[in-house]
Amino acid sequence: MAEKISSSKYELIQETIANPEFKSKLSNILKEMSANDLASLIQNSPPQERKIIWDSIELEYEGEVLGELDEQLRDELLEEMEPEEISLAISDLEVDDLVDILQALPEKITNDVIALMNSRDRGRIENVIDFPEESAGGLMNTDVITVRAENTIELVSRYLRFLKNLPQNTDDIYVVTKNDEYLGILPITKILTSDQNMTVREVMDTEFQPISSELDQVDVYDLFKSKDLFSAPVVNNKNQLVGRITVDDIIEIGADEVQEDFRALAQIEEDVFSSPKKSIKNRIFWLSINLLTAIIAAASISLFADVFEKVVYAAVLMPIVASMGGIAATQTLGIYIRAEAMRKLNKKNFRYLFRREFIVAVVNAIFFSIFIFGITYFWFSDYNLAIAISIAMILNLIMAAVGGFLLPYILRKIGYDPAISGGVIITTITDLIGFVTFLGIVSFLVI
Secondary structure, three states: OOOOOOHHHHHHHHHHHHOOOHHHHHHHHHHOOOHHHHHHHHHOOOHHHHHHHHHHOOHHHHHHHHHHOOHHHHHHHHHOOOHHHHHHHHOOOOHHHHHHHHHHOOHHHHHHHHHHOOHHHHHHHOOOOOOOOOEHHHHOEOOOOEEOOOOEHHHHHHHHHHHOOOOOOOOEEEEEOOOOEEEEEEEHHHHHHOOOOOEHHHHOEOOOOOEEOOOEHHHHHHHHHHHOOOEEEEEOOOOEEEEEEEHHHHHHHHHHHHHHHHHHHHOOOOOOOOOHHHHHHHHHHHHHHHHHHHHHHHHHHHOOHHHHHHOOHHHHHHHHHHHHHHHHHHHHHHHHHHHHHOOOOOHHHHHHHHHHHHHHHHHHHHHHHHHHHHHHHHHHOOHHHHHHHHHHHHHHHHHHHHHHHHHHHHHHHOOOOHHHHHHHHHHHHHHHHHHHHHHHHHHHHOO
């Protein structure tokens, strides 16, 4: 994931692009930047400048930059590239980044790119590309070092010296059978500190549990976080070692999940600098949904037109009930989504959290109903009107808590993401309940 580059360097590049003779100078500046900085530069530039910057990056660095870009922007750049260019650009990437890029391409283009690869690159991806992108199998790398249990520590040490360069973030090597069945891990520190005449079997850790290749990536993230792991082996359903996951991949998952939840809740596009056309297309859908819900709320209010004719003050107080319900429901919805995202919800915790939110809602409802009763009575000197808004406040705040908690559960059960659709639906529900209960009670008590 790309990180933000310094403002001074960004301004220098902007000035260079604006210069009619920028090409040679821009290329020299870009050569001195890391792949992470180049990805950040592209993401933080308007669309018309992105193409200029991308075209100025040398082919040998394009793959690394693609691996650092956000998924949406990466896919846009890939659409403009020929299979030959893609094949050359991604050939030196780590296998998990390589597979992510291939899975984003149309099937025909993917096949064309794979056909252009050499046998080494095809071998690197053939056992990974079929795994779901958001599983441990799709997340892993295949650059593992394996040894046999009967080997001596001295032989393992000579083997590592022969390799000269170890895969990045290697803290353990893995012990397997001749059929690649996982037996345990052999930490590098053990190799350095153990008697060289001892066998791997005597030194290895057999209690370290591997990760299933089918495990969801969020569960992998939770596992790394809870056990403070730096790396972990990945096995298939036959307990055969197929790869490993390292902490750098896990950090990206955590950041991506946070960004995804924020974008879903805010209902905004992923790319801040996307074109007006894409922004309009994305936002017009949710604005249309909000307009529809507003019309429904307005229609419910129109049923009580006679109330407004006789009790004008009802129009002044009505938004208070709906607003309080909307805020309360959104708070509860946020609690549920956060607990779900952190994998903290189970049957026991679900019941406890529901009871807690209900108790909080009841206490808040009583407190604010008394508070609004006093304000309304002082303001309008109308006892029945004050009673009406107090009762409506109690009902709406309690229903907001119940709806804010149960709605995301229901949405998830029927296959919808509550982070995306929950806010709009729960706001509509609380508005309707707030308007109907308040105006209904006013028509009964006041008129």
